Amino acid sequence: MTNPNTKFIFITGGVVSSLGKGLASASIAATLQGRGFKVRLRKLDPYLNVDPGTMSPYQHGEVFVTDDGTEADLDLGHYERFSGVAATKNDSVTTGKIYQRVIDKERHGEYLGATIQVVPHVTNEIKNFILSNLTDEDFVLCEIGGTVGDIEGQPYLEAIRQVAYDLGRDRVMFVHLTLLPFIPTAGELKTKPTQHSVKKLQEYGIQPDMLLCRAQMPIPKNEKKKLALFCNVREENVIAALDVSNIYQVPLAYSKEGMDRAVCRHFGIPDDKPADLSKWEKIIEVIKKPEGEVKIAVVGKYTKLLEAYKSLHEAIKHGAIANHYQVNIKWIDSEKLEHEPAGDYLNDVNAIIVPGGFGQRGTQGKIEAIKYAREHNIPFLGICFGMQMAVIETMRNVCGIKNANTTEFDPDCEPVVGLMTEWDKDGNKEVRHKDGDLGGTMRLGAYPCHLKTGSLAQKVYGTENISERHRHRYEVNMKYEDTLNKGGMIISGKSPDGKLPEIVERPEHPWFMAVQFHPELKSKPFAPHPIFISLIKAVIDNSRLM
Numbered sequence: 319m320t321n322p323n324t325k326f327i328f329i330t331g332g333v334v335s336s337l338g339k340g341l342a343s344a345s346i347a348a349t350l351q352g353r354g355f356k357v358r359l360r361k362l363d364p365y366l367n368v369d370p371g372t373m374s375p376y377q378h379g380e381v382f383v384t385d386d387g388t389e390a391d392l393d394l395g396h397y398e399r400f401s402g403v404a405a406t407k408n409d410s411v412t413t414g415k416i417y418q419r420v421i422d423k424e425r426h427g428e429y430l431g432a433t434i435q436v437v438p439h440v441t442n443e444i445k446n447f448i449l450s451n452l453t454d455e456d457f458v459l460c461e462i463g464g465t466v467g468d469i470e471g472q473p474y475l476e477a478i479r480q481v482a483y484d485l486g487r488d489r490v491m492f493v494h495l496t497l498l499p500f501i502p503t504a505g506e507l508k509t510k511p512t513q514h515s516v517k518k519l520q521e522y523g524i525q526p527d528m529l530l531c532r533a534q535m536p537i538p539k540n541e542k543k544k545l546a547l548f549c550n551v552r553e554e555n556v557i558a559a560l561d562v563s564n565i566y567q568v569p570l571a572y573s574k575e576g577m578d579r580a581v582c583r584h585f586g587i588p589d590d591k592p593a594d595l596s597k598w599e600k601i602i603e604v605i606k607k608p609e610g611e612v613k614i615a616v617v618g619k620y621t622k623l624l625e626a627y628k629s630l631h632e633a634i635k636h637g638a639i640a641n642h643y644q645v646n647i648k649w650i651d652s653e654k655l656e657h658e659p660a661g662d663y664l665n666d667v668n669a670i671i672v673p674g675g676f677g678q679r680g681t682q683g684k685i686e687a688i689k690y691a692r693e694h695n696i697p698f699l700g701i702c703f704g705m706q707m708a709v710i711e712t713m714r715n716v717c718g719i720k721n722a723n724t725t726e727f728d729p730d731c732e733p734v735v736g737l738m739t740e741w742d743k744d745g746n747k748e749v750r751h752k753d754g755d756l757g758g759t760m761r762l763g764a765y766p767c768h769l770k771t772g773s774l775a776q777k778v779y780g781t782e783n784i785s786e787r788h789r790h791r792y793e794v795n796m797k798y799e800d801t802l803n804k805g806g807m808i809i810s811g812k813s814p815d816g817k818l819p820e821i822v823e824r825p826e827h828p829w830f831m832a833v834q835f836h837p838e839l840k841s842k843p844f845a846p847h848p849i850f851i852s853l854i855k856a857v858i859d860n861s862r863l864m
């Protein structure tokens with residue numbers, strides 16, 4: 319660790335899961351940035367998977383990918399969107415990863431004959447993760463996944479207790495996020511579950527310094543007093559985290575309740591002027607007074623759980639904010655389009671997006687949606703799997719190659735999309751085998767891409783060289799380029815060696831672009847991604863013409 323004054327804020331959750339610890343952590347960071355501090359955010363996930371890469375989106379929501387190619391928890395997306403700080407492989411860890419490191423060391427004989435135990439070997443590895451790979455940060459915010467009391471979470475609580483012991487309490491703050499349920503028959507917010515949750519934390523030797531209490535309504539003074547007294551927390555550090563209608567309001571709402579002031583007070587930092595949150599105020603102003611609304615269909619397979627498309631959802635909103643519009647997203651289960659005409663679902667939307675995905679289920683429906691967008695001149699964006707499907711759609715329906723498909727699930731097809739076994743990474747060859755491990759072996763992270771002069775992509779980005787984040791195992795085969803061209807589709811973005819197609823478009827269509835990467839991962843409310851800005855602008859311009 320290079321800055322001896324770096325302060326650590328640990329965020330734990332109590333009472334129930336899904337309280338929004340990620341958003342809360344990101345919002346604390348945003349308010350501290352508003353006071354001029356440099357922040358870094360980290361996530362510690364107690365589950366046993368090495369990373370969420372092999373989990374179904376229904377288990378864990380979207381898998382977020384960093385520039386350096388880590389598959390991480392979706393909270394890292396919140397962190398990046400709120401702080402603008404690019405996360406790295408050193409900012410996300412799981413119990414699986416921690417144990418893997420411990421066992422590797424044991425096999426290498428690094429423990430010199432010791433018996434390997436949860437305390438101290440596993441806890442030391444967790445502490446190591448928290449304290450390493452830092453530069454000159456003022457604050458490091460570490461969110462502990464799960465809920466206090468979970469068996470899996472215990473080594474993490476022990477590790478953060480030890481960090482406070484090692485560094486001293488003046489460099490560490492414990493923030494506990496809880497829920498005050500409202501009981502209508504009593505007409506009251508209830509504090510008891512929070513009291514129990516804090517007792518549990520205290521059993522582990524952790525005394526929270528701040529309670530961030532999710533509540534539907536302002537917390538009456540008496541209840542705050544009660545929480546403060548019974549939980550041993552200063553009254554002004556019992557902060558109401560009230561429900562808000564838009565997530566970008568959270569930093570403003572928490573700051574208004576005194577959250578960042580409480581952090582400053584805890585660390586003895588002078589609190590002479592309030593945080594500058596003007597950039598958040600500007601975003602909220604636009605959100606509150608849109609000049610119009612666009613309706614966008616997202617045709618995917620995990621539409622029952624919107625967390626599965628978290629970054630996409632936010633990136634679409636960012637594109638709308640940049641155009642001073644609001645967006646109404648129509649989530650459509652692609653399987654529906656396999657039984658009923660696509661028009662029944664798509665005739666009332668201004669644009670269609672087919673997002674990333676894996677496996678065969680629902681693919682025919684995605685192809686129907688793409689066909690509808692192509693034939694009806696509806697602005698269309700395909701992402702990753704959506705790009706592969708867009709190419710297959712042109713091959714089948716325009717070029718007449720009926721058995722065009724991907725070898726991901728059809729080994730006997732015309733392999734327009736096939737398994738990537740070799741590619742270039744920073745001048746080195748990456749090699750994969752058909753029967754290799756599934757975890758962490760895709761083409762992951764940021765790769766450069768060169769854009770064709772005069773293409774829509776080049777106009778959208780305003781440059782010819784870009785870098786975007788990837789997460790895929792299959793790739794459109796370049797040998798079909800000529801056939802695609804004959805079908806009205808061009809490849810407008812390629813890897814610098816020209817071997818991998820990255821972007822396709824249809825020049826005759828008002829706005830049709832499909833990309834092999836995930837632009838949604840880099841979009842931020844105050845730096846919306848150019849593809850989403852341009853898509854929504856095309857929709858607005860299109861509807862003005864109608």
Ligand code: GLN
Nearest residue numbers: 674675702703790791792
């Ligand atoms: N399943 C496809 C592949 O592995 C697309 C992946 C994705 O959409 N992220 O290439």
